[in-house]
Amino acid sequence: MTKIFILSSLSLVFVGLYGVLTRKNIVKILIALNIIETGINMLLVAFGYVEGGITPILQSDLSIANLDKMVDPVPQALVLTSIVIGLGTTAFALSLAMRYKDTHNSISIRATDEEGVNV
């Protein structure tokens, strides 16, 4: 089960990296960066996964008896942090892209030789 989580999160990371390397549109690059971030969050949660684990919430006496079967809560807390930071940085990067569109009249990262071209 852990192998499936790691494979899917790594594939998400590399789909995003492929997008960052090959696209020229700034908005597409930002979307690809968000895909990388999602993959890394999933990878962190997968590292704390336990085979046949239960949620780390103390609900009843049964969950107290199975304390060692709970999944690791520390990576989940760190992922909660990184999601919020990702939202703030994405908003900041989008505002930078708007400013770039204003000055260069294009959202390509190669705007120097095609300035004035509406993309």
Added chain:
Amino acid sequence: MKDEKSLFINIVALLILSFMAFYIYKVSIDTGEGIKITDNITPKMRVADRFLKKNVLDENSTYNFSQTAEDTSANIVTSIVVDYRLFDTTLEVIVLFVTILGFGFVIPKDRRRILKPSVILYRWSPILMILMLMIGGYMFINGHLSPGGGFPAGAIISTAVLIGVLAGRKTVNHKTLKVVEAIAGISIFGIGIASFIIKGVFFQNFLTGDKIGDLFSGGLIPVFYALIAFKVAAELSNIYFEFYEEC
């Protein structure tokens, strides 16, 4: 964007990335000597246990349900975010504040047009806003008992504000947002200083002696989550106002 769809660049990128992905996958499922990332079946091999060298699961621990062996919440993720690692969370709120501040400086403030909202959105937006505010309030009040908490609650509340902005309704003005944000931010550090005066340690939980699993349990955790929810909601609604209103 001339060469965005060029075949050669795409093939080279695919080859390099597939090689890297194979290598990282091979390292991460390796169970030999060295770093063992995924061998977490026994509790002693987990991340928290290996790096903190602290084990709360041994047999001498006097932890029982509805006892106060640890004065934390029922949701262990919440007690990590708002109790054990509260410095991390408060500094993260500051990072969010700084990014929103830079966002307000950088965004260009001219040549924006607003589309007129449709009648359906205009009539339905108060009902949706009330439902969303209810769910957001439930999230941060129940954050120490069930999945949820201050950050998702702030996001939900700010989405309610976003629906009001999109529908052209009057929601809240900028000054109220700034005042709410400032009061929430000052209160977080005020409670920290109060716990320093009372207990001697910054950010220590000084409301103890309640049963794990009650609605009012966990001491300061619901208080901190309510403050964080209001701060995040004010900051995120600030983004929507910057995008849609000032033109």
